[in-house]
């Protein structure tokens with residue numbers, strides 16, 4: 509994380525600003541990309557779908573930059589849906605209009621239209637990602653955004669031998685747009701996914717998937733950086749690698765105080781950078797992810813996606829014998845203790861200066877339930893799911909009093 513605030517930055521004055529700006533202007537690069545959003549035939553779980561992708565790739569292209577660089581991405585919409593692209597986690601400093609949420613920072617790019625996003629990555633290093641921000645296109649329109657250290661600086665941990673992004677996703681054996689439209693029409697929760705994926709592949713445990721299972725090659729003794737991204741639509745996920753421990757070094761493009769664990773948990777949108785040392789007997793080991801479903805009784809996709817960590821010197825299986833990878837053990841879907849142990853271990857590398865004097869405590873109540881909403885609007889009474897966020901009246905009045913009088 510950056511250690512200066514915007515205010516103190518200004519207080520430092522123009523001289524500092526100027527001397528700081530010169531070297532970074534010299535080193536920073538601008539990266540140009542074209543993203544063509546288009547329907548592409550993708551076969552998963554034994555069936556072909558006309559999947560919306562970027563440049564025909566699922567997941568989409570990985571963008572790699574250094575902290576301080578700029579990205580210019582020209583998005584061409586050749587799909588039949590409106591689309592926008594969101595740069596998840598990027599602090600859009602003075603480029604709010606490049607953020608991407610449709611109808612919030614921009615109008616959607618219509619079929620046949622195009623739009624160019626321009627922004628600079630400032631003070632962020634690690635792993636982020638990009639995804640469509642229109643309806644449920646993000647189910648398949650997403651990719652990694654890797655931010656290497658600023659030119660001339662290095663990681664705050666030993667340089668890994670290799671790096672690989674692993675994007676966790678959710679796959680519907682249907683058009684994801686139909687899934688969300690059905691939910692909106694009926695008011696019920698959307699269908700749960702039919703598979704989880706690692707870099708777009710469900711893996712060995714699903715039908716018609718084993719030959720395409722993602723393989724991550726490693727060499728004995730080396731330490732590699734794996735950038736895990738939860739690109740799922742809705743599901744929190746546990747992630748593990750058989751017989752290997754992780755050293756967690758970053759999350760959401762911030763470095764962390766390193767700690768070791770054998771399982772990590774990511775909410776949708778979150779990223780976690782882990783170092784893994786290939787210190788086990790040369791073989792094939794399962795990489796696996798499954799749901800952490802904390803809402804009691806709510807349906808969830810109860811399947812497990814896998815990839816394979818493969819030592820280059822792993823012995824070839826004897827002819828006819830199956831080379832089953834070493835199996836991974838994942839927590840139970842409701843193992844809140846494991847999920848909480850992981851999230852509470854996340855620590856900033858240094859003490860972060862946060863304000864300790866609280867001016868106002870805000871109290872929110874949040875409710876989720878069933879409501880008969882529509883009779884007042886002159887419609888037929890129907891039961892709808894509804895979410896209520898409540899701020900007590902005194903606080904609303906305080907906020908109202910802060911507004912300038914007309």
Ligand SMILES: *[C@@H]1O[C@H](CO)[C@@H](O)[C@H](O)[C@H]1NC(C)=O
Pocket residue numbers: 590615616617618
């Ligand atoms: C598509 O985007 C245009 C504006 O860019 C908007 O007017 C239209 O309502 C959008 N259509 C849908 C279905 O959201």
Ligand SMILES: *[C@@H]1O[C@H](CO)[C@@H](O)[C@H](O)[C@H]1NC(C)=O
Pocket residue numbers: 681682683686687690699
């Ligand atoms: C949702 O699931 C139900 C039950 O399996 C199925 O009948 C329906 O077609 C699914 N909807 C979509 C849009 O796939």
Ligand SMILES: *[C@@H]1O[C@H](CO)[C@@H](O)[C@H](O)[C@H]1NC(C)=O
Pocket residue numbers: 713714715
């Ligand atoms: C695989 O296909 C069989 C037969 O169609 C089906 O019964 C089974 O549920 C499928 N398994 C998975 C994991 O989708």
Ligand SMILES: *[C@@H]1O[C@H](CO)[C@@H](O)[C@H](O)[C@H]1NC(C)=O
Pocket residue numbers: 810841
């Ligand atoms: C999840 O699936 C397993 C078998 O695949 C089954 O034993 C278990 O009961 C399921 N759990 C839930 C909560 O659906």
Ligand SMILES: *[C@@H]1O[C@H](CO)[C@@H](O)[C@H](O)[C@H]1NC(C)=O
Pocket residue numbers: 840842843844
């Ligand atoms: C998790 O779910 C199982 C049923 O699948 C139940 O027996 C167990 O008590 C639950 N554990 C927790 C911690 O809620």
Ligand SMILES: [Cu+2]
Pocket residue numbers: 594596597639777
């Ligand atoms: Cu996002």
